[in-house]
Amino acid sequence: MSVQAITLTIDGRTVAVPKGTTIYHAAKLAGIEIPIFCYHDRMPPLGACRMCLVKVEKMGRLQTSCTLEAGEGMVVSTVAPEVKLGQEAILEYLLVNHPLDCPICDKGGECPLQDQTFRWGPGRSRYVEVKRDFAKPISLGPVLVLDRERCILCWRCVRFGEIIAGDDALKGFERGFATEVNTPFTLPVQSKFIGNTIAICPVGALTAKSYRFISRPWDNTAVPSVCTLCGVGCAMYLDVRGNTITRVRAREAPAVNDIWLCDLGFFGQSYVGREDRLRRPLVRRNGALVETTWDDALDVVARQLRAAGNRAGCIGGGRGTNEDAYTLGRFFRTVVGTNHIDHRVDLAPQTASALVPWGMTSSIADLAAADVIVLAGCDVTEEYPVLWLRMKQAIDRGAIIIAITPKRLEIERWIAHQLVHRYGVGSEVFAALIGGRTGRRRLGGTPGGVAEEALEAASAALMAAARPVVLIGRLALDAPDGVAAVDALVEICRRIGAPLNVMRGKGNEFGAAAAGVLPTCGPGGRPLDEIRADLEAAWGEPVARERGMNVPEMLEAAARGSLSLLYVVGADLATSLPERRRWTDARTGLSFLVVQDAFLTETAQAADVVLPALVVAEKSGTVSNIEGRVQRVEAAVEGPGDARADWEIVGLLSERLGRPIAYSAWEEIFEEMRRLIPDLEIGERVPPTGVRGSGSEVRPAPTDTGHRTSDTETVQDYPLTLIVGDVLFDRGAMGARSPAIADLAGEPWALLHPDDAARAGVAAGDVVVVTSKAASLALRARVSDAVMRGDVFIPRGFDGTPVNLLTDAGGDTGTVVRVNAFAPVTGGTVEP
């Protein structure tokens, strides 16, 4: 690196810094602290608070050190009398209208205003007037509380929304002394990242509802952990007092989340300490689940597993640690003797999701360095929100985003080319991107309703890319044309030299895949046949030989009666499966169901034995994120009752089955994994093999859904195509148990195009009944042209109103519906 060095003097110390360094940073390098409020090192300098004033020789006025670039030979003082006077003046000004209600302020003890007044303040105030008076505190939605009197107008939160998140959630209103930070019309804040503004607020103006008067910072113990709610794997601290998580803070992880989290991460961890956690094993006796001892429950399960042998299957494993997943894989492949093991709980048959390895081959950091990012059916802020912050950085550096989705993304304003298409024809749009003009004309000019010019422009941008990154998401993978979409994108990636990233999977599903919880792949994502000898050597036992079934295949086998036992780990199949009937049919055919979970989910309620499991926050070990990066988690709190880690539970089962897998601690498991997965290293990546790699699975044989309707029947009775997609805030097993998240999620809804809404006589906010061949659901209508005419979008994850009731008519891959205004008088058709 040939960075020109600048030498300057600060408070008599000579400092050499690279050209472009500010005085503030130069001082920091020299070990000299300059007080700041508005400056934040993740944003460009603003120079508004005037706290960081310094004196520079030969410059007439005091200078803000956060904005002034170090110059050769500069002589800077941070302690000159003028500087002292300036600092005292600024602090006095800041405090004149500050309420000084520190004793009841959540920020007390970790407040920069407090600390800097302590160190640099004048020690007295000459202010005798009446302080500025605002109604306080005011609620800005389910998570945020605003105290405008405490606000010192540093603009950090406003600029976070403008620069970092791009959501413009908080703004300055009015001007001069009347200036206040707020949302427009004091409405609930619209953001997925607002927790970060609480973190960077230098006073107690922005605080979290969930942390109000909960704890003093010095009473918290910070436990390093990793969020496993979406798959980005953001590093976080769980602040713990007693055995309670009091709050969540971002932990700096430059390669992953930098210093940010999303609001699901901040406020979605409260499920951990919920009262309704499973505490004791349950066993079905006389038709009812009753509490029992571990010994009893394990005896029952061991007996059933021994009897089932390779007619047993295991689904799940993506919610625990890597060590949990690895132990599960070892247990089923050796002790139980089956390869029917799959973490991909929500896999639908015949979808592209079953064909490609999940995860990113690019690194998260690559996103920020890209010049063109293609979001193909990937609703990034709903599915992997913190990745958006990286993309926003790329945009700020001049990158452009091409989004090709059946639903307009909420970040549309930042997207150079947003192509919204009819659901189910995304593959044609992808193909047309590189198909050239003739290819498009063959498609009638407007594939999926996308205008030719828009396509042309996006295509030109794509072809000009130097560092492109392509992301395919669930809205493309699980669409009826998902396989064609993957083919088209593979071709695009080949042509432009881009990596194809498969944005599919949540929690620690990437760790589960890497640990070998896949029917045909062992640890490290290597095909089982290739790794079998290594596994047998390491485990000292034969590994099952029969080809493993994936989730849809297992369910089908269960329905046929050829799979007799299902062992479900941390998954609610009833609500997660794209088609509910596949679950009910499977359950009917099964002779025994074991569910190992933290909650008595709908699936668990149908189990023969329920085993109480710990969640990640209660365990130590490692987890892997969407780019395959391995990170450490530490147990922050003790689990409820007798709940145990997944790896411990299967360890106990293996003892009962006479072939003990006896690990003493997670480290032992991790070391064993490292011997089988050469790249496994804490902090490093074990990325998926990539779509073009040889490790991808064989295509499953097409299975007959038996529910397809003929076209004529469809169009007349069910004129709308259903899109099912993920939303960040839902009311699933965890969301429903984190009050803030449940509030943010609100009521279940359906999004309609205005024309379709008008045709149905429905306005935004009305209750509508959405009917497919299989069922009807009552939902709150949202109306916008974010979807095309003829498409209706319903989010997953509202377990009380499960959309998989509707999709029984054909899976995610082609359900058609009709929408009617809710008419209670003629009711009776609304389910459930």
Add this chain to the structure above:
Amino acid sequence: MPEPFLLKHIHEPDPADLRGYLARGGYEGLRKALAMPPAEVIDEVDKSGLRGRGGAGFPTGRKWKFIPPDPSVIRYLVVNADEGEPGTFKDRTLLEGDPHRLLEGIAIGSYAIGAHQAFVYLRREFYRARDLLERAIAQAYEAGWLGRGIQGTGFDLDVVLATGAGAYIAGEETALLESLEGRRALPRLKPPFYPAVKGLYMKPTAVNNVETLCHVAWILARGAAWYREQGTPILVSISGHVTTPGVYELPLGTTIRGAIAAAGGMRGGRVFKACFPGGSSSALLTPAYLDTPMDYDALAKLDVPGSMLGSAALMVMDETTCIVEIVARTVEFYRDESCGKCTPCREGTIWLSQVFERILHGRGRMEDLDLLAGVARGMMGTCFCPLGESVPPSLNASLRFFRGEYEHHIRTGACDVGVTA
């Protein structure tokens, strides 16, 4: 004394009429400029000695030379027609009296710096000016003085009229650019956002005042040498207790006393007490300074900190004026017009106004005088932009020259001069 020219035509029956303007020799300056290489146009303006008439007084030619002449870079000219400095009304007078002159100046300036789009940021309250300017622009387009291929040359220029919405701070050039981009009028950080380098839409931009560009039209029409012979005239807005308030075209360096004389002297034969020589942002001056020449240097060099020519808005006060009330009004003005971005301006102005409020309502304390000075001291040299630092000069001068008046207010709770309001 040379004949005034800037104000010569402001009383025409229809100021926006193009034919009349052409008949008076209008657009001659532009015609000449278009025949010259742009660099020579800038040189001519440079040679004239013209300094910006917006308040800062920066030499116009030099300002234009900062604009990179690289033709591959889009450049803009922005006209600051957001006249708002208290006591200043010369730009409005020119806009309402000679709108084509401004358009001519705009076209010359744009040609000189290579801009093909110019934006006039007009104060919203200038309704009459807007009507005239809109009409003048339409006529100029029609007659080929604006638009594509001006007068058969290859020079294209579009002029777009935009208005403010009630914010004094938008008169600060970088705040004006923010406002013109549709945002809150908050000043930008300098560096790096010097308009000549990163101005409107982050492109090199010349921001010029209305009067400045009218001078430019005359300079190009008659030549820099002629212009200098006229004594480098400036427009002085004279208001307050003079016989005939108005805009006067005076040679740079006319004394304050001379300017007051030009406005008919003190009204009703009353006695001069104080004045703001350059808008409310300049320090207050007393009779002792009446013979100070109104030019950039002489005013700035006085022993009264913050004294300056500024926008040459001379506000004259006679012996009936309550200085405490007037300074309180200036403080309130800056309080209400502070953008709120930086701490000292936002908090200092409200604090000062609260202290003034007490003093004017008979709740003053003697220590308030030190407090006022102290709060003002904390604002000096610490504010983000000049707005906040416009408060201390008049406040400090009033505390120095009229301390007795403050003390009287505090002691008696009343004013010892005829209150004007």
Add this chain to the structure above:
Amino acid sequence: MTPPRLSDNAKSEIRSLMSQFPQSQSALLGALFVAQDEAGYLPPEVIEDVAAVLGLPVSEVASVASFYHLFFFKPVGRYVVQVCTNISCTLEGCGGVLRHLRRALGIDVGGTTADGRFTLRTAECLAACEEAPVMLVGTDRHGRLTPEKVDALLMRYHEHRTPDAEPRTP
């Protein structure tokens, strides 16, 4: 009462403003005036409509609008009377003019007459100090004000027989 929404005419007027600038946000202040001229003020619904036309976040539009003093967020009278209270007008007795207006209209600064005809506000220097004290009534500027002149003017606006063009809000 259903809140006012932006008409299609206003929307197309805003779009034509947008086309004048290299970046459409530059049309924001103008767009807000178009909206305010039509609706009389800027209720949240109208701000949302403006944001939608310009493709800007509602928060940005609301924030920008709140910065400038000539936007109204509550209904105002047909004529907004703005009395300059800056230095030159203070020196020329604007205080008396303002007192007189408050009495004559029966409202305080910031208030609107019961008949919805006048809203009284103060203004900073209107750059017409040569004719101080000065006020704007709608878009008309009036100077050298005295209580008598104010009365005569109010009468004129009250009868709506002003020779001036159809008034706009400022």
